[in-house]
Amino acid sequence: xxxxxxxxxxxxxxxxxxxxxxxxDNIATVECNSFEELxxxxxxxxxIYGIIAIENTLVGSILQNYTLLKDSGMVIIGExxxxxxxxxxxxxxxxxEDIREVHSHPMALxxxxxxxxxxxxxxxxxxxxxxxxxxxxxxxxxxxxxxIAPALAAEKYNLxxxxxxxxxxxxxxxxxxxxxxxxxxxxxDILTQQPINKSSLVFALPHAEGSLSKVLSILAFYxxxxxxxxSLPVVGSEWEYLFYIDLVFExxxxxxxxxxxxxxxxxxxxxxxxxxxxxxxFDTVSNDNKPLSEQKTF
Amino acid sequence: xxxxxxxxxxxxxxxxxxxxxxxxDNIATVECNSFEELxxxxxxxxxIYGIIAIENTLVGSILQNYTLLKDSGMVIIGExxxxxxxxxxxxxxxxxEDIREVHSHPMALxxxxxxxxxxxxxxxxxxxxxxxxxxxxxxxxxxxxxxIAPALAAEKYNLxxxxxxxxxxxxxxxxxxxxxxxxxxxxxDILTQQPINKSSLVFALPHAEGSLSKVLSILAFYxxxxxxxxSLPVVGSEWEYLFYIDLVFExxxxxxxxxxxxxxxxxxxxxxxxxxxxxxxFDTVSNDNKPLSEQKTF
Numbered sequence: 271x272x273x274x275x276x277x278x279x280x281x282x283x284x285x286x287x288x289x290x291x292x293x294x295d296n297i298a299t300v301e302c303n304s305f306e307e308l309x310x311x312x313x314x315x316x317x318i319y320g321i322i323a324i325e326n327t328l329v330g331s332i333l334q335n336y337t338l339l340k341d342s343g344m345v346i347i348g349e350x351x352x353x354x355x356x357x358x359x360x361x362x363x364x365x366x367e368d369i370r371e372v373h374s375h376p377m378a379l380x381x382x383x384x385x386x387x388x389x390x391x392x393x394x395x396x397x398x399x400x401x402x403x404x405x406x407x408x409x410x411x412x413x414x415x416x417x418i419a420p421a422l423a424a425e426k427y428n429l430x431x432x433x434x435x436x437x438x439x440x441x442x443x444x445x446x447x448x449x450x451x452x453x454x455x456x457x458x459d460i461l462t463q464q465p466i467n468k469s470s471l472v473f474a475l476p477h478a479e480g481s482l483s484k485v486l487s488i489l490a491f492y493x494x495x496x497x498x499x500x501s502l503p504v505v506g507s508e509w510e511y512l513f514y515i516d517l518v519f520e521x522x523x524x525x526x527x528x529x530x531x532x533x534x535x536x537x538x539x540x541x542x543x544x545x546x547x548x549x550x551x552f553d554t555v556s557n558d559n560k561p562l563s564e565q566k567t568f
Numbered sequence: 569x570x571x572x573x574x575x576x577x578x579x580x581x582x583x584x585x586x587x588x589x590x591x592x593d594n595i596a597t598v599e600c601n602s603f604e605e606l607x608x609x610x611x612x613x614x615x616i617y618g619i620i621a622i623e624n625t626l627v628g629s630i631l632q633n634y635t636l637l638k639d640s641g642m643v644i645i646g647e648x649x650x651x652x653x654x655x656x657x658x659x660x661x662x663x664x665e666d667i668r669e670v671h672s673h674p675m676a677l678x679x680x681x682x683x684x685x686x687x688x689x690x691x692x693x694x695x696x697x698x699x700x701x702x703x704x705x706x707x708x709x710x711x712x713x714x715x716i717a718p719a720l721a722a723e724k725y726n727l728x729x730x731x732x733x734x735x736x737x738x739x740x741x742x743x744x745x746x747x748x749x750x751x752x753x754x755x756x757d758i759l760t761q762q763p764i765n766k767s768s769l770v771f772a773l774p775h776a777e778g779s780l781s782k783v784l785s786i787l788a789f790y791x792x793x794x795x796x797x798x799s800l801p802v803v804g805s806e807w808e809y810l811f812y813i814d815l816v817f818e819x820x821x822x823x824x825x826x827x828x829x830x831x832x833x834x835x836x837x838x839x840x841x842x843x844x845x846x847x848x849x850f851d852t853v854s855n856d857n858k859p860l861s862e863q864k865t866f
Binding site: 327328329331333334376377379380393394395397475476477478479480481482484486487489490493496498499500501502503510511566567568 | 626627631678774779799801
């Protein structure tokens with residue numbers, strides 16, 4: 271059975287995304303209290319996969335996870351985009367009017383703020399994890415308390431959903447990366463199962479006119495497309511900007527040649543992983559029911 | 569006296585940044601409970617300036633504010649980068665060991681999470697604002713409660729700083745934009761006071777190979793530099809990506825010509841404002857004590 275390290279407890283969005291990516295409920299999750307702990311776990315045991323949230327359509331990139339990934343010995347082996355839905359969970363029998371405190375991850379609290387404007391007397395309490403907030407309510411049989419968590423957590427911890435889909439914005443997708451130790455990839459030869467057609471790069475650029483334009487021109491000449499670009503100022507550094515770029519391509523050899531072509535114009539060019547363009551859960555709100563494998567690029 | 573709408577209460581980082589930008593303590597702040605309220609306030613009264621956080625070195629862009637700005641009739645007239653320091657405030661005489669609950673904005677709670685790992689019994693409670701959490705403790709004389717807020721809030725609400733500079737990462741800068749109604753700018757002719765050498769653009773690009781590369785090449789041909797670029801997937805849209813770009817230039821006429829040159833290759837190209845490259849508060853941690861007017865570009 272596959273072992274997958276997830277951030278947060280069982281029933282979290284990380285577990286949902288892991289099962290969707292591996293297309294089976296039959297995985298053994300290793301629960302980690304933080305992303306730092308998740309990376310340490312993978313470092314110690316090369317047989318474990320990991321899954322980390324990397325960006326969200328509402329809040330953008332999770333820059334801390336980019337930093338952790340860049341500095342770890344791990345590589346991206348796949349991706350999955352999950353539509354995020356938040357449920358309000360409480361002990362069986364509780365009603366919304368009984369609730370005095372709601373506990374969840376700060377991101378989940380913020381994403382449901384419109385819902386709670388109707389209930390200004392409910393205290394919003396910040397905790398490390400969505401699903402574990404539910405587990406804590408169950409374990410301690412806490413009346414008057416609710417958690418914001420995925421539906422899977424309600425099932426797992428035998429809680430009632432007392433308010434459904436309470437997220438303010440329904441166009442709320444999180445992109446998860448599936449990561450693994452480099453040596454593990456070589457062992458399992460995952461890469462032969464699906465063609466590699468996507469890559470995530472990080473590099474720095476000198477403070478020079480048109481330095482990014484040159485890099486993107488070369489990638490275009492090699493028919494390499496982009497599906498993401500983000501500059502990041504590096505405070506207190508001589509090299510003022512880092513760039514995170516996702517590339518999409520058909521010809522793997524051309525992609526490798528393009529890296530050789532841009533390397534001399536960049537600094538610390540590093541691949542965070544080469545993988546197959548991922549799938550995503552369907553968005554029941556928009557008409558955009560196409561799978562992500564039809565990746566749009568620029 | 570200048571009237572400036574700020575998000576949050578008096579003593580917040582928005583007030584600190586506003587005073588620093590206008591180089592005077594002598595401003596009348598208009599306190600708004602949310603960024604939505606701030607934009608409504610400016611729409612109703614054209615004599616008021618506004619200030620909004622737009623990006624942070626740790627968490628990246630505040631995408632919601634980009635959306636609000638893009639859809640409002642407001643334009644950027646300036647920018648200021650502030651080093652963010654978080655203080656723990658409580659009623660005079662309170663000590664850290666008395667504290668059972670800490671209240672603040674979810675971002676501030678998250679940015680001080682390392683500090684509170686030593687005190688797992690302290691509940692972290694999410695509220696709309698940093699400074700107003702302190703005011704609420706003062707108004708209700710709440711013992712055992714603390715707020716994470718700037719030092720200015722301690723002064724304003726007569727609270728003690730019981731733990732100083734508790735932010736996890738000291739390289740924590742927030743970039744604020746000073747905004748105003750378009751008509752106000754014409755009236756006051758602010759633009760003649762300092763040369764315009766920076767501009768923030770938003771545009772969409774078609775799903776076409778190398779479409780971004782073409783736009784950046786043209787900007788480079790016109791000697792226009794970039795200081796920020798971020799792609800943003802638009803869920804459920806035929807036009808899959810929005811781009812937020814900051815440009816830096818010396819020759820205003822050349823900049824205008826470059827916009828005309830890229831317009832036919834983009835869709836919905838819009839300037840969010842043209843302004844003078846901003847200053848920032850000094851970073852006492854790094855050696856990087858240069859003012860931001862020496863803006864680095866790529």
